[in-house]
Structures are given as structure tokens and as C-alpha cells.
Amino acid sequence: MSIVIKQREPSRLPSKTDAEFDRISNLPGHVIYQILSRLPIRDAVRSSVLSRKWRYKWAKIPCLVFDNHCLNFSSQDQSFIKNKLVNIIDHVLLLHNGPIHKFKLSHRDLLGVTDIDRWILCISRSSIKEVVLEIWKGQRYKPPSCLFNCQNLVHLELFNCLLEPPLMFKGFKNLKSLDLQHITITQDVFEKLVSSCPSLERLTLMNFTGVTHLVIDAPNLQFFDIGGIFEDVSFLNTVHLSYVSIGLYVNIDNEENDARDNSSKLLRFFVNLPHIRRLEIQSYFLKYLAMGYVPSRLPNLCVDLNHLSIRIDFDDLEENTAALCLLRSCPNLLELEMLARPEEQSSMERSTNFWEEDHWSSLFAHLRLVKVSGISGVKSDMDFIKFLLSNSPVLEQLTVKPASQEGEWELMKELLRFRRASIYAEVIYLDP
Amino acid sequence: MSEVDMAVIKPEMMKSYIWLQTADGSIQQVEQEVAMFCPMICHEVIQKGMGSSKNYAISLPQRVNPAMLSLILDYCRFHQVPGRSNKERKSFDEKFIRMDTKRLCELTSAADSLQLKPLVDLTSRALARIIEGKSPEEIREIFHLPDDLTEEEKLEPLKNTTDDPRIRLLNRLYAKKRKELKERQKLKNIEVEEERVDDRSVDDLLSFINGDNGDSKGIKNSKSKKKNRRRKDQQKNTSANEAIKNHNKEPNGLNQVCCSAEVGQTVRAGVGATSNLHDVEDDIFDNKNELDDGDIDDEIDPALKEKIDREVEDFARRLNSDWPERMQEILSFGHERKPVHFSLNGNGSLRRYANSEQR
Numbered sequence: 001m002s003i004v005i006k007q008r009e010p011s012r013l014p015s016k017t018d019a020e021f022d023r024i025s026n027l028p029g030h031v032i033y034q035i036l037s038r039l040p041i042r043d044a045v046r047s048s049v050l051s052r053k054w055r056y057k058w059a060k061i062p063c064l065v066f067d068n069h070c071l072n073f074s075s076q077d078q079s080f081i082k083n084k085l086v087n088i089i090d091h092v093l094l095l096h097n098g099p100i101h102k103f104k105l106s107h108r109d110l111l112g113v114t115d116i117d118r119w120i121l122c123i124s125r126s127s128i129k130e131v132v133l134e135i136w137k138g139q140r141y142k143p144p145s146c147l148f149n150c151q152n153l154v155h156l157e158l159f160n161c162l163l164e165p166p167l168m169f170k171g172f173k174n175l176k177s178l179d180l181q182h183i184t185i186t187q188d189v190f191e192k193l194v195s196s197c198p199s200l201e202r203l204t205l206m207n208f209t210g211v212t213h214l215v216i217d218a219p220n221l222q223f224f225d226i227g228g229i230f231e232d233v234s235f236l237n238t239v240h241l242s243y244v245s246i247g248l249y250v251n252i253d254n255e256e257n258d259a260r261d262n263s264s265k266l267l268r269f270f271v272n273l274p275h276i277r278r279l280e281i282q283s284y285f286l287k288y289l290a291m292g293y294v295p296s297r298l299p300n301l302c303v304d305l306n307h308l309s310i311r312i313d314f315d316d317l318e319e320n321t322a323a324l325c326l327l328r329s330c331p332n333l334l335e336l337e338m339l340a341r342p343e344e345q346s347s348m349e350r351s352t353n354f355w356e357e358d359h360w361s362s363l364f365a366h367l368r369l370v371k372v373s374g375i376s377g378v379k380s381d382m383d384f385i386k387f388l389l390s391n392s393p394v395l396e397q398l399t400v401k402p403a404s405q406e407g408e409w410e411l412m413k414e415l416l417r418f419r420r421a422s423i424y425a426e427v428i429y430l431d432p
Numbered sequence: 433m434s435e436v437d438m439a440v441i442k443p444e445m446m447k448s449y450i451w452l453q454t455a456d457g458s459i460q461q462v463e464q465e466v467a468m469f470c471p472m473i474c475h476e477v478i479q480k481g482m483g484s485s486k487n488y489a490i491s492l493p494q495r496v497n498p499a500m501l502s503l504i505l506d507y508c509r510f511h512q513v514p515g516r517s518n519k520e521r522k523s524f525d526e527k528f529i530r531m532d533t534k535r536l537c538e539l540t541s542a543a544d545s546l547q548l549k550p551l552v553d554l555t556s557r558a559l560a561r562i563i564e565g566k567s568p569e570e571i572r573e574i575f576h577l578p579d580d581l582t583e584e585e586k587l588e589p590l591k592n593t594t595d596d597p598r599i600r601l602l603n604r605l606y607a608k609k610r611k612e613l614k615e616r617q618k619l620k621n622i623e624v625e626e627e628r629v630d631d632r633s634v635d636d637l638l639s640f641i642n643g644d645n646g647d648s649k650g651i652k653n654s655k656s657k658k659k660n661r662r663r664k665d666q667q668k669n670t671s672a673n674e675a676i677k678n679h680n681k682e683p684n685g686l687n688q689v690c691c692s693a694e695v696g697q698t699v700r701a702g703v704g705a706t707s708n709l710h711d712v713e714d715d716i717f718d719n720k721n722e723l724d725d726g727d728i729d730d731e732i733d734p735a736l737k738e739k740i741d742r743e744v745e746d747f748a749r750r751l752n753s754d755w756p757e758r759m760q761e762i763l764s765f766g767h768e769r770k771p772v773h774f775s776l777n778g779n780g781s782l783r784r785y786a787n788s789e790q791r
Contacts, residue, residue, distance in 0.1 A: 022577055022578070023533075023538055023575070024537045024559070025575075027540060027544070031541075031544050031556060034553070035559045035560050035563070039560050039563060047571075049581060050575075051572065051580055053577075
């Protein structure tokens with residue numbers, strides 16, 4: 001089958017008729033950039049051969065993304081890939097002719113090579129606003145100091161990097177969103193970084209090395225998401241913080257700490273979170289909160305807290321106590337999620353029902369949606385569910401998902417039996 | 433005035449309307465909450481108090497014609513209702529943008545002039561989806577873009593930027609074509625030169641007669657090359673060069689057939705093209721028929737090179753199956769030295785004019 005040559009009907013002199021039919025080339029510049037920005041960089045650059053008008057349109061797009069779509073092949077040869085990528089990015093940056101507002105580099109085969117330094121230098125001269133740098137393989141990459149000169153930066157996202165800003169670094173005045181994952185940073189540098197970015201609204205910190213005591217001093221912070229290994233977290237001056245998700249990835253030993261420090265972690269944690277709306281306590285963080293003195297209820301109720309998610313070990317008395325304190329402190333809770341942590345089975349089953357002791361009927365006054373998952377049907381799990389069902393007058397849906405198929409039938413039989421305070425409640429059982 | 437009367441009689445039935453006037457002069461009224469969804473209209477109403485009656489209708493920008501306005505109002509009418517779920521809105525959007533590309537572009541333009549950003553986002557996403565992954569020829573076809581870049585200009589930004597094997601094939605193809613043309617041009621010049629033997633000096637003639645009697649073809653070639661070089665030195669802008677220029681435009685036949693328009697264009701195409709060709713000619717003459725792919729190929733090893741050569745030959749053959757024969761015909765009318773005019777029939781097939789028909 002031969003390739004068909006397209007034959008055009010009238011003569012193709014660029015005439016008035018062409019100009020009438022060509023609707024796209026004369027769209028306003030910012031619209032063209034929107035269209036080109038939504039194409040992979042290859043297609044955007046190739047638009048330069050479409051026609052005379054399109055020759056340099058791509059060179060002004062404010063957003064450059066170099067990701068896995070840059071190269072349409074993959075290879076095991078590291079230096080081959082590197083050469084190709086470096087070639088492409090060098091050319092694009094050289095031919096580009098306008099301000100660059102967003103730069104993303106995230107190719108799975110690109111190591112933290114020093115070529116990245118000169119690209120960052122290039123974009124730092126161009127009033128860059130968003131930088132996303134993801135080094136998927138290899139050692140931590142250390143961004144050059146010119147990155148810290150980008151005073152127009154609004155969003156900075158780094159993956160697998162080592163942060164060492166220059167001594168003269170005074171912070172990013174306009175930074176609203178900071179996302180650091182798999183990074184190495186020292187304690188001082190981290191604190192200084194956060195406190196010197198007055199506009200910071202979102203902070204994400206995952207898998208970090210070098211910081212043990214997290215001190216968050218950010219007056220405009222609204223969103224905070226952290227997962228890693230640390231010893232302590234405290235919020236200073238964070239009245240606007242409304243979404244917090246914390247995961248402590250290491251199991252801490254309660255007995256060690258009790259002797260030294262009797263102050264309440266729970267109280268300290270919540271003292272500076274007056275307007276919190278969504279809270280997720282993940283991994284072992286509840287254990288951390290359970291350290292020290294745990295009141296029956298927080299002195300200042302979290303009236304704005306609507307959504308709570310807790311990873312809990314129902315067999316652990318301290319954790320249950322902490323959880324109960326929390327549940328008593330959020331009168332306006334709408335959604336609750338309890339995720340059971342699969343621990344080794346405790347040697348003896350407690351005969352007492354922890355949850356039976358509470359008779360505060362106003363506990364779940366607004367609670368509508370509950371999810372419980374990872375349970376195994378043991379007494380401590382079922383006690384909680386029973387307690388929940390009989391104390392939530394407006395409950396609409398309870399979803400139960402066990403950890404495994406073991407003991408499924410028993411679990412379901414018990415579930416069926418529990419009294420329900422809400423006549424609207426649906427109890428949905430999901431397969432493990 | 434009747435509207436005012438109606439307002440008195442049935443107040444509960446009166447919704448407030450905004451009056452809009454499109455560039456063609458037609459005026460219509462639109463429910464207020466729908467029209468106010470457009471920031472530009474909102475601004476006119478609030479800041480300038482316009483739109484309350486027929487006489488004070490808001491003049492919409494020129495890019496908004498009645499058809500586009502009605503589409504935009506449909507969009508606004510759906511989205512201004514607060515109670516819809518995200519899923520509903522998304523599926524409405526998907527159905528809404530199903531239209532031909534021309535209207536999509538017009539809609540983008542109109543929405544932009546009314547500052548309706550969500551609709552501009554939606555349409556630009558749709559346009560990007562259309563463009564993505566297509567070849568330049570396909571994109572030109574869809575959007576009716578003129579193919580007005582010269583070949584050199586097309587090749588410039590592509591070299592090395594995307595390293596697409598297709599681009600490399602293209603480069604080689606063009607280079608091959610140029611080479612072929614040179615060959616034919618040389619053949620043609622040989623015929624022509626038969627008439628101009630006088631240009632050569634006696635010494636040359638003698639040396640030729642007395643010179644090696646090896647491969648006659650080889651000698652003939654080298655003779656013609658020498659002659660050509662001298663001729664070239666004497667006259668920079670021979671018609672031969674012009675013919676080359678004209679014919680060189682032809683290899684663009686990957687996506688179109690030769691036609692008079694193109695030929696006419698090349699003459700206009702500019703000095704830049706000419707000077708490039710001079711350089712190319714120099715290269716070819718200096719390098720004695722060796723195809724100088726050196727600066728076009730980046731690090732292709734010989735085996736791959738041969739493979740690509742074969743592919744290019746195949747490619748060229750398939751695309752322009754009857755092109756060489758045609759060129760022979762043209763060149764055999766070489767006395768005229770005018771570009772032969774092709775024209776297209778109604779059904780688009782080529783007809784060439786025989787020499788006798790041409791005048």
C-alpha cells in the first residue's frame with residue numbers, strides 16, 4: 001500500500017481564503033500558550049514547522065515540562081539516555097525566548113547530573129514561579145545556590161534532593177507551597193526555611209533525613225502533610241492550619257518516655273491548632289500522642305473538626321484512651337475513619353470493654369459517615385463498633401472492612417446483632 | 433413599554449433580563465443570571481450600568497458572533513446552576529465540546545473575549561488533544577494552515593531538537609533529492625553546453641583530446657563538472673541555478689504535488705534560498721558526487737546508514753512514484769528554460785502541458 005499524497009483542491013497560495021479558514025493561528029497569545037502548554041514538550045516544539053506564524057509561538061510558552069514523554073524509547077544505557085535528554089533540554093532552553101514560569105524535570109532515568117545545575121541557573125534568570133524537580137534514581141541531588149535566589153517562586157517541589165541553601169539565604173518571600181520528599185536537610189535549615197517563608201500555605205514533608213524535632217512556625221499555613229521518622233512535633237503560630245495529616249513511621253516505646261517526660265503530647269499538639277478541620281493520624285502517631293498525660297477531653301474543643309481519621313491498635317489501652325479523648329473533643333464531627341493497625345495479637349484478651357465505660361450521649365451528635373477497616377473480629381474491635389452504633393443518632397452509613405477472611409462469619413453475625421441508635425444507619429460490609 | 437405594563441400585571445413572572453448586542457447589530461435579551469456568568473458582561477452591568485434595556489444593550493466584542501453567543505449562553509446556563517455535581521459538569525463539558533475544529537477555535541476566541549476562563553480552559557484542552565500526537569501535515573490539514581516555510585527553515589529547528597528518526601529520514605530524503613536534481617541538472621547542462629563549446633580554451637580542448645581515454649562516462653562527467661564550475665564562476669545567477677531552485681522546491685512533494693502555485697512561490701521565496709543553494713552546489717561539486725550527509729547525519733553507523741538509505745529510497749519511490757519520469761520530460765524541454773506549468777484538473781490529477789500546448 002503506497003502512501004497517498006494529499007491533493008488539495010484549490011491552489012494553495014496563502015490567500016485571503018486561507019486566512020479565513022485558519023482560525024487558530026490568530027487566537028490571542030495567552031490562549032495559544034495555554035494550548036501549547038497542554039501538549040507534551042515534543043509536540044509543542046514541533047509546532048514550529050506548521051507555518052510561518054507558528055514558527056516561534058512555542059518559544060514563548062511559559063511552562064516547560066520534561067518528563068517521561070520526552071523520549072519515546074527507553075534504554076538501559078544510562079549515558080545514552082542522559083545524552084539524549086541533556087541534548088533536548090539544552091536545545092529547548094536555548095531556543096526558548098520568553099519568561100519561564102513553570103519548570104518541571106522528572107524523567108525516570110535521569111540521575112542527578114550536574115547538567116541540571118545549568119538548567120536551574122537558566123530558569124532562575126527568568127522569574128520562575130514553579131519548580132518541580134524529581135530525581136527518581138541515584139543519590140540525593142544538591143540544587144545549586146541559584147535556586148535559592150528565585151524570589152518569585154510560588155511552588156517548589158523536590159524529590160530526592162539534598163538541601164543546603166547558601167548562608168545568605170533569606171527565604172522565599174512569595175512561596176506558598178513547599179513539597180519536600182525523600183530529602184536530606186538539617187534541623188536548622190529546615191526551621192529557617194519554614195519560618196522565612198511568610199506566605200507559606202501548604203507544606204508537605206515525606207521521608208526526610210536530618211530533622212528530628214519538627215518546629216513549624218508558619219503564620220499562614222493551611223495544609224500540612226508529613227510522614228517520616230521524628231521525635232517531636234510542635235506548632236508555633238499556626239492558627240490557620242486546617243488540614244493536618246501526620247504519619248510517624250516508627251514504633252515508639254511508651255515505657256521509656258513515661259519516666260522522663262510527663263507532659264502531655266496531646267495537649268501540646270492541639271494547643272496551636274484551634275481551627276483544624278481535617279485531621280489524619282497515621283501509622284504510629286497515635287502512640288506518640290498517647291505519651292504522657294492524657295486528659296479525658298481537651299480543654300479547648302475542636303469545634304471545626306469535621307473529618308477525623310485515626311490509625312489505631314484497639315488492643316492498646318493508651319491508644320484507646322487517646323482516641324477517646326479526641327472523640328470527645330470534636331462535637332461537630334461529620335466523618336470518622338478508624339483504621340486498625342495489625343499488631344501481633346496480645347497474649348490475653350482483655351475481658352473488660354473499654355468503650356462501655358463511656359456514657360456521654362452527645363458524643364457523635366452529627367456523625368454521618370464512618371469507615372472501619374483492618375479489623376479482625378476480636379473483642380476489642382467489635383466493642384468499638386458496638387459503642388459507635390449505639391451512640392450515633394444520625395448515622396447514615398457505617399462501612400466495615402475486615403483485614404482478612406478469617407472469622408468473617410462470626411464478625412458478620414455480631415455486626416448484625418448490634419443495636420443501632422440511628423434508624424437511618426446502613427451497615428455495609430466490604431470484602432477484605 | 434409593553435414590558436413595563438406586563439411587569440405591573442404579573443410581577444412574579446418577570447425575570448430580569450440583560451440586553452446584548454452582537455457585532456452584526458442584532459440584539460437579544462438573556463436571563464440575567466445566565467449572562468452574568470460571563471465576567472465581561474458582569475463588569476459592564478455592574479460598573480457601567482449597561483444592559484438594562486434595548487437602547488442600552490451591551491455591545492459584545494467583535495469575536496462573538498450570534499452562533500458563538502448562543503453556544504456560550506448554553507454553557508453558562510448549565511454551569512451557573514449551583515447544585516450540580518462535578519460529575520454532571522464534567523460530562524456536560526465532554527458533550528459540549530464535540531464540534532468541528534473550526535467552531536472550536538471560534539468558540540475559544542469568543543470565550544476569551546468575554547473573559548470566560550473556564551470555557552477557554554475547556555476549549556484549549558480540547559484543541560490540545562486534537563493537536564497532540566499528530567504529524568505536521570495532519571495538523572496543517574485540520575486547521576487549514578498554510579505550508580509557507582521553506583525547507584531549510586523547516587529543518588532548522590528540527591535538527592537535534594527532537595531526534596526523531598522520521599526527521600532524520602526526511603533530511604536524508606531531501607538531501608537525496610537535491611543530489612538527484614544536481615545529477616539531472618548536470619546532464620542537462622551537458623546537452624546545453626554542446627552549443628557553447630566556444631567558452632573553453634584551446635588548451636583545454638587539446639588536453640581533452642590528448643587526455644586519458646578511460647571510462648568515457650567518467651571523463652564526460654569530470655569534463656562537465658569542470659565546465660560547470662567555470663560557468664558558475666562567470667555567471668552567478670544562471671538560469672540553470674534558477675531551474676535548480678525551482679525544481680528543488682519539488683521535493684516538498686512528501687505532502688503535496690507540484691503545482692504552479694508552488695513554483696511561482698519559489699521565485700518569490702527569496703534570496704536566502706538561493707544563497708543556500710549556492711553553498712550546496714559548491715559542496716557537491718567539490719566533493720565529487722559524494723553525498724555529503726556528514727552534517728546531517730549525527731553519528732549513524734554505516735550499517736544503519738545503509739539501512740536508512742534503503743528505507744529512504746523506498747520511501748521516495750513510494751511517495752513520488754512517477755516524479756522522476758516527469759522531471760525527465762521537463763528537462764528534455766530544456767531549451768525553454770522556463771518552469772513548466774502544471775495544473776490540476778477538477779479531480780485533482782496532474783496534467784502536464786506538452787511543449788506545443790504551452791503557448
